[in-house]
Amino acid sequence: MSHLFPTYQRWEIEPAKASGSVIYGKDGLEYLDFTSGIGVCNLGHRPEAVEQAVKEQLELFWHVSNLFPQSIQEEAAEKLAKASGLDCVFFANSGAEANEAAIKLAKKATGRKKIITFLQSFHGRTFAGMAATGQEKIKHGFGRMLETFVHLPFNDLEALKNEIDSDTAAVMIEIVQGEGGIHVVNEEFIKEAGNICKENGVLLIVDEIQTGIGRTGKPFAFQHFGISPDIITVAKGLGNGLPIGAAVGKAELREHFGPGSHGSTFGGNPISTAAASAVMDIIFEDEFLKGVSAKGDTLFQLLDKELGGLEVVTEIRGIGLMAGIELSAAVQPFLSELRKSGLIALPAGEKVIRLLPPLNVRTEDLQKAVNIIKEILIKQTVTA
Ligand SMILES: Cc1ncc(COP(=O)(O)O)c(C=O)c1O
Incomplete structure (x- = not known):
């Protein structure tokens, strides 16, 4: 057995x-x-430059805790910010954790309770990730879900207009629903969704965990549509196989993630961050x-x-x-x-x-x- x-x-x-x-x-x-470890090894298995960066970091230090300043995190955060047009990064270990960070940040920053996501979406297997996910099979057997999330049909503008209200903290969406069947968002829908969010003080979170880091031919898939999300979440391809995730947000959200508000022992660990930095040097060219x-x-x-x-x-x-x-x-x-x-x-x-x-x-x-x-x-x- x-x-x-x-x-x-x-x-x-x-x-x-x-x-x-x-x-x-x-x-x-x-x-x-043709799986790349489920959208992870975007540079193939064991790319030389990434292997080299990891080896160099292995010889310096492996883990010291997030109580220390670490230039390797600053370096990777700057690259993520530059490529996305956003400003601040929280490093986690996985996609689900990146989404947890985004969900917590959106609720804290707006003081509102509701988050809208979409049917067939996938946002991870933690309790918030699972509740955010618009697929019943993922939730089966786990009892009552967090009440935060409302799921709407993908690409349905009328449904979105009807659902957004003064208690809506965020709309969270994949540009291409990966696990849900490779469904690409409709251009008119995503652009209008961005406008509706802005008009209502609602944050737009784009889950780029499968679509980000060059997978669609842009650093991030939202960049095909000229929209301006408030937060994006990234993981998978970021470390090319070393575990790392990130929530990347606009500067005005900075004050809501102050000391003690969120954290992770391993999040942004130096080995994975060194890999991420090397990955971004290649892919964002x-x-x-x-x-x-x-x-x-x-x-x-x-x-x-x-x-x-x-x-x-x-x-x-x-x-x-x-x-x-x-x-x-x-x-x-x-x-x-x-x-x-x-x-x-x-x-x-x-x-x-x-x-x-x-x-x-x-x-x-x-x-x-x-x-x-x-x-x-x-x-x-x-x-x-
Ligand atoms: C769009 C999306 N969000 C979140 C996740 C969860 O990421 P992880 O498995 O790293 O927790 C995935 C994983 O497949 C994903 O595709």
Whole structure:
């Protein structure tokens, strides 16, 4: 018997080693990794510059506590602020913790109780993250949820106008709902939502945990729409595999997160922060981001050309290197067959194949992955 709680439905491949876009299994086989550790290893596995930054920090100190000033945190915070156009950073260890920080900050800063989120959203597994999430299956068995959250249909402007009131602290939204099925926000909706929030003194929180750090071809996905969120939350790709999350907010929120208001023993630990700083040096470069957009265009062209005509494919959607292929059938059997053919991909909801390749993926690997998917989709639907 395993001594681990069976919280995860594990795959059959045990990694022995990983490098770039490839996971080398203990079975002796090589797998093309189009999951990037669920949107984490955006520079592939063990990128040299990040490994080097981590090694250098390992030789200085590993942990001293947040009672000490730490230049490595200041350095990473400055890079996050510069790339997002926001001002102040709270470092946490994960996405859910970054959202906890954002939720606490929004409630404290406004003195209001209600936070609006959306159906099919995903904001984490802590009690506030789970309550914020707009999916019943995540909450099953955990009893009464925090009363803070109201869930509205995604992209429904009328519903938002009707729900916002003088007790609303924030609207919290993903620009692309990742876990919920790769649903991209509607441009008119998000722009108008930003205006409505401003008019009503409501904070706009954008959860960039899956979409941020270059995944969509911009540093943060909200930047595709010219909106100005009050807080964004980041994690996953920030440390490229070292655990770190952050809530990043406007300067006027600074006074509400004073000493004693919030904290974390490990949040912003120097090893993870050194990794984050090195990651941002690479990903936030214009040329790198242009490369992500170009690879994203190539990926969607290939997906449309090779898969668009298949009967089992009902829709292909996404931005940059965040792609969803919606099927007319359950996705899990297809994913299992893809792994047998050497490609690791993710589900998003019940019927969507989610592709999150590393942002520096080679074009030939995009072609290879799409060929494998096509072959499996054809084979599986013929034999079904
Ligand atoms: C949009 C979004 N928010 C929050 C989270 C939770 O992040 P973590 O698993 O690091 O707590 C995730 C994780 O998948 C996510 O995709």
